[in-house]
Amino acid sequence: MDTSPTRALAAFASNLTLAAIPPAVVAKAKELLLDYISHAVAVVQEDPARKLIRFAKAVGGPPESRILGAGLSVAAPWAALVNGTMGHMAELDDTHRGTMSHPGDSVWAAALAIGEKQGASGADILAAAIAGYEVALRIGEAVMPDHYRRGWHTSGSIMSFGAAVIAGRLLNLDPTAMAWALGTAGAQASGNFAHLTERAMTKDFNCGHAAKSGVIAAMLAAEGFTGPTDMLENRHGFLVLYGGNNHPELLTARLGTVWKTMEVAHKPYSACRYIHASIDAVLALQQEARFTPGDVKQVKARILSTGAALVNDPVPWDGNKGLQGTRFSAHFNIAVAMLHGRQGLWNLLDKTYPLQYRDSAEIRDIMKKIEVIPDADLDRNFPDQWSSVVEVELTNGNRLSRRVDYPLGEPETPMDRSMLAEKFRRLTGLAGWSEAKASEFIPLVYGLDTATSLEAMLRHL
Numbered sequence: 001m002d003t004s005p006t007r008a009l010a011a012f013a014s015n016l017t018l019a020a021i022p023p024a025v026v027a028k029a030k031e032l033l034l035d036y037i038s039h040a041v042a043v044v045q046e047d048p049a050r051k052l053i054r055f056a057k058a059v060g061g062p063p064e065s066r067i068l069g070a071g072l073s074v075a076a077p078w079a080a081l082v083n084g085t086m087g088h089m090a091e092l093d094d095t096h097r098g099t100m101s102h103p104g105d106s107v108w109a110a111a112l113a114i115g116e117k118q119g120a121s122g123a124d125i126l127a128a129a130i131a132g133y134e135v136a137l138r139i140g141e142a143v144m145p146d147h148y149r150r151g152w153h154t155s156g157s158i159m160s161f162g163a164a165v166i167a168g169r170l171l172n173l174d175p176t177a178m179a180w181a182l183g184t185a186g187a188q189a190s191g192n193f194a195h196l197t198e199r200a201m202t203k204d205f206n207c208g209h210a211a212k213s214g215v216i217a218a219m220l221a222a223e224g225f226t227g228p229t230d231m232l233e234n235r236h237g238f239l240v241l242y243g244g245n246n247h248p249e250l251l252t253a254r255l256g257t258v259w260k261t262m263e264v265a266h267k268p269y270s271a272c273r274y275i276h277a278s279i280d281a282v283l284a285l286q287q288e289a290r291f292t293p294g295d296v297k298q299v300k301a302r303i304l305s306t307g308a309a310l311v312n313d314p315v316p317w318d319g320n321k322g323l324q325g326t327r328f329s330a331h332f333n334i335a336v337a338m339l340h341g342r343q344g345l346w347n348l349l350d351k352t353y354p355l356q357y358r359d360s361a362e363i364r365d366i367m368k369k370i371e372v373i374p375d376a377d378l379d380r381n382f383p384d385q386w387s388s389v390v391e392v393e394l395t396n397g398n399r400l401s402r403r404v405d406y407p408l409g410e411p412e413t414p415m416d417r418s419m420l421a422e423k424f425r426r427l428t429g430l431a432g433w434s435e436a437k438a439s440e441f442i443p444l445v446y447g448l449d450t451a452t453s454l455e456a457m458l459r460h461l
Helices: 005-015 023-041 047-059 076-089 104-118 122-143 159-170 175-188 202-222 238-242 273-289 305-311 322-327 330-347 352-358 361-367 376-381 417-430 435-446
Strands: 065-067 072-074 296-304 370-375 388-394 399-404
Touching: 005 122, 005 159, 005 175, 023 076, 023 104, 023 122, 023 417, 023 435, 047 072, 047 076, 065 076, 065 104, 072 076, 076 104, 076 202, 104 122, 104 159, 104 202, 122 159, 122 238, 159 175, 159 202, 175 202, 273 296, 273 305, 273 330, 273 388, 273 399, 296 305, 296 330, 296 376, 305 370, 305 376, 322 330, 322 352, 330 352, 330 361, 330 370, 370 376, 417 435
Parallel strands: 296 370
Antiparallel strands: 065 072, 296 388, 388 399
16 A cells, blocks of 8 residues: 555545445445435525525536535536535534544535536445545544544535545546545635534535535546645645644555444434434433423433533523524423423424424423533543433432433444434425335435436436
8 A cells, every 4th residue: 555645545535446345335325325315405495505505506607416406407516515515404414423523414415416417327426425435534533633622623624535535536536636636625624613603604514615625626636736645644734734633544544444434323313413312311211210391300411521512502592593503402402302202303303393492481491400511521432432421300309310322323323224214204305305205216325336327316306
């Protein structure tokens, strides 16, 4: 293997074929694609999506790639921008613990944009997407956790590389040109957490920008536009400037033998992933002890300190937080789980419910009983575990406690295909799909490796 990490990753991505990938990894990629499509099309009518679609229509370009669910085709970079941004809006996207990122938004936005533009086969699209997951997640792990602690939004920063790999693979870049693409992607890598204080739309934009940046990087490389072929290890490159205590050995460790794609999780609830362990703990306690919200005196949700800093919001209605307020409030989601159970959490997929629940006197009464506590003890196993301990004190004096280390959807506690299909049907139903249309679509995704192009699948979108 080439001693240069950037060149080694470029060669891996350029040469990867579907036949070289284990069937379990291919199957996982299909599940990740189905999941991405469900939460991307569900938000097409939301205000940020409409603004982006108007922008993309204005800048236009050749109608080479579809914006999902919008009935509009634009130049591939703009389709990648909009589709990548929409993927993050519903807070239902895939998650990778080691990089604290949502990789699928940028991965699939780039794959669909360039895959359609090039008329690529389903096998090539899957191989490209898997290469994107593998390369980006290794780059992310090489700068973690200092990269995240500095304020970088990894779903934006590291995924510029993933999108470049995907687009480059579909544009048939050789290893040298692929290294150029990685270099140009690194020149564009960005995305920070400044959006948090105002719940600004740039949170979602970071993912779309990464997809667009990677697509542009690969398209430029296809024209012979050069980028530094040592972007990752260069003394002015990504690891040095964006990291801190870096781990360059992770860039190529067991590349092609251990598949990072298999580490990616699915989200069952429309909430920040750091809240999910608390939700699962509350649901489990209620099922075991059969208490009602009226029986509760106090709830303490102990959450690892990194996560608690993002989700400790007892007043999600304060200010102009909108849906992001509810999705980033542990108090709110625990209260919904306690009062309405799993069905109430599913209801949150429909944007009419979060604000209705948020303004409910019953929900607010429960929220007053909930305290979020940053727990340094839980940090010891982070990011390998995104743990929470929920302690419930009942009015009769009984005390209940449940710890969850791997919330539903993690590889250790997976959502099976029936659960993913239910999530798909519910979300596409919000976009006006019938049950029949959803049922027709799902086999197209699971059969993508045999498709000669994306056309049959994209027609539904």
